[in-house]
Amino acid sequence: MKPSPEQGLGSGPISLFGNAEQKERFLPQVAAGKMLSAFALSEPEAGSDVAALSTSATQDGDNFVINGEKTWISNGGIADFYTVFARSEPTSGAKGISCFVVEADNPGLSVVERIDLIAPHPLAHLRFEDCRIPKSNLVGTRGKGFGHAMATLDVFRTTVGAAALGMARRALDETTTHVLNRKLFGGTLSDLQLVQGKLSDMALAVDASALLVYRSAWTKDCVAQRVTREAAMAKLHATESAQLVIDAAVQLHGGSGVTKGNIVESLYRDIRSLRIYEGASEVQQTIIARQVLNQTLS
Numbered sequence: 363m364k365p366s367p368e369q370g371l372g373s374g375p376i377s378l379f380g381n382a383e384q385k386e387r388f389l390p391q392v393a394a395g396k397m398l399s400a401f402a403l404s405e406p407e408a409g410s411d412v413a414a415l416s417t418s419a420t421q422d423g424d425n426f427v428i429n430g431e432k433t434w435i436s437n438g439g440i441a442d443f444y445t446v447f448a449r450s451e452p453t454s455g456a457k458g459i460s461c462f463v464v465e466a467d468n469p470g471l472s473v474v475e476r477i478d479l480i481a482p483h484p485l486a487h488l489r490f491e492d493c494r495i496p497k498s499n500l501v502g503t504r505g506k507g508f509g510h511a512m513a514t515l516d517v518f519r520t521t522v523g524a525a526a527l528g529m530a531r532r533a534l535d536e537t538t539t540h541v542l543n544r545k546l547f548g549g550t551l552s553d554l555q556l557v558q559g560k561l562s563d564m565a566l567a568v569d570a571s572a573l574l575v576y577r578s579a580w581t582k583d584c585v586a587q588r589v590t591r592e593a594a595m596a597k598l599h600a601t602e603s604a605q606l607v608i609d610a611a612v613q614l615h616g617g618s619g620v621t622k623g624n625i626v627e628s629l630y631r632d633i634r635s636l637r638i639y640e641g642a643s644e645v646q647q648t649i650i651a652r653q654v655l656n657q658t659l660s
């Protein structure tokens with residue numbers, strides 16, 4: 363069994379856009395935890411501005427030949443296969459990008475660096491050098507890879523929000539127990555009104571995040587194919603407010619909150635990257651604003 367939080371993201375383009383053969387080859391193995399997947403979109407010069415990606419996929423007979431670099435790839439170096447986004451047409455911007463599945467042992471694909479973060483997360487920089495794959499490894503429609511990537515992120519941004527929500531809930535639980543037990547000024551920390559105010563803010567932030575995350579997941583399951591607005595709101599609110607909740611938890615734990623090994627100390631490090639990956643918070647803000655403006659204009 364290969365447990366990984368990134369299983370859905372890496373295999374998402376195949377679930378959503380793959381053909382029957384690709385689904386059969388990869389998805390049961392991923393679901394059983396026998397294969398690890400990874401989603402290779404970001405590049406050193408194309409993170410938030412994903413449409414600037416320059417990795418190329420040039421058709422050569424029955425093959426595509428991939429050249430370029432991908433970085434910050436979760437599961438990089440431990441994945442069994444990568445869904446890779448590369449420019450297959452001589453265009454710029456969002457047009458002309460395609461998605462391919464590349465198996466980890468494919469000649470021409472190498473892991474050039476394992477990236478260490480402030481909190482444990484398998485992350486790597488990949489290089490594609492004349493990496494030749496059969497054209498049957500094209501996932502979805504040629505030239506429509508940007509849309510495939512965005513549709514995949516629409517699904518998984520909700521889960522990033524859910525992860526942040528879980529971290530915030532744990533921080534609130536730990537803090538509630540702590541303030542009820544910590545004795546000071548002849549009572550407990552929980553007796554102090556300023557502390558109660560903090561607890562109230564934390565609980566409110568947690569519940570608001572939960573409602574946004576559940577709405578996005580429910581809308582995707584029951585109402586709409588795309589949940590761009592709902593997922594962006596869920597991710598933005600849940601990750602930003604979890605950061606505030608966890609910071610308050612550290613504060614209310616006093617010295618023990620910044621002591622290595624304390625759960626709120628590790629949550630403090632764990633939460634940080636969720637505000638950056640799958641679209642930084644500012645990117646979510648621009649997505650939400652665009653959705654609101656488009657709704658009014660249409």
Ligand SMILES: Cc1cc2nc3c(=O)[nH]c(=O)nc-3n(C[C@H](O)[C@H](O)[C@H](O)COP(=O)(O)OP(=O)(O)OC[C@H]3O[C@@H](n4cnc5c(N)ncnc54)[C@H](O)[C@@H]3O)c2cc1C
Nearest residue numbers: 401402403404409410434435436635638639640641642644
């Ligand atoms: C832990 C982790 C896991 C990751 N996993 C993956 C993965 O599996 N696959 C993958 O392809 N990528 C992955 N990434 C990459 C991630 O998606 C990018 O880091 C992210 O999109 C930001 O890109 P960047 O790092 O190049 O920052 P930049 O694009 O340089 O942006 C830097 C900062 O500028 C600000 N900014 C950006 N755009 C705007 C804007 N429009 N308006 C205002 N401010 C803005 C934001 O604060 C942003 O954080 C991962 C990153 C991390 C940290």
